[in-house]
Amino acid sequence: MTTAPVSGSLPVYRWRLAPEGLATRRQLRAKGLRPGGQDVVAELQRPRRRRGPLVAYLYRVDRAKPVRPMTPGRWAALARANRARRICAECRRDAGYVIPTSLGACVPCADSDSN
Numbered sequence: 001m002t003t004a005p006v007s008g009s010l011p012v013y014r015w016r017l018a019p020e021g022l023a024t025r026r027q028l029r030a031k032g033l034r035p036g037g038q039d040v041v042a043e044l045q046r047p048r049r050r051r052g053p054l055v056a057y058l059y060r061v062d063r064a065k066p067v068r069p070m071t072p073g074r075w076a077a078l079a080r081a082n083r084a085r086r087i088c089a090e091c092r093r094d095a096g097y098v099i100p101t102s103l104g105a106c107v108p109c110a111d112s113d114s115n
Contacts, residue, residue: 013058015046022058029067036065 013019022042028034041060045053070078085098088106090113095106103110 010040011042013042013044015044018042018044018058021061023061023064024056024058028059028061028064031061031064032067033061033064034067035059036063038063 013022023031023033024044025035038059040057042058044056044058046056048054082098083094086094086096088095088099088109090105090109093106099106105113
């Protein structure tokens with residue numbers, strides 16, 4: 001077994017060289033799992049040319065817990081949140097699409113403000 005360099009108190013592995021049994025949040029989610037409150041056990045660094053390495057945290061797969069199922073209340077809350085993202089702050093109408101945060105309003109209202 002090779003040892004990884006240590007960053008602070010966490011071992012650091014290079015991209016695609018993490019040992020078996022460790023996974024990122026996305027990898028856990030793809031398996032239907034979540035970290036479940038466990039601490040980060042290592043870092044995964046992906047090299048980037050201009051702005052330094054990209055870091056992902058690794059968790060132990062054997063300590064991961066199953067993803068909690070969506071309840072009817074959670075589905076309803078998610079639907080309300082998504083509906084709120086489509087309501088224009090100026091004209092208060094449903095735009096039919098998620099309003100970009102950069103505009104802060106539907107496209108017609110944003111265009112009329114710029115003129």
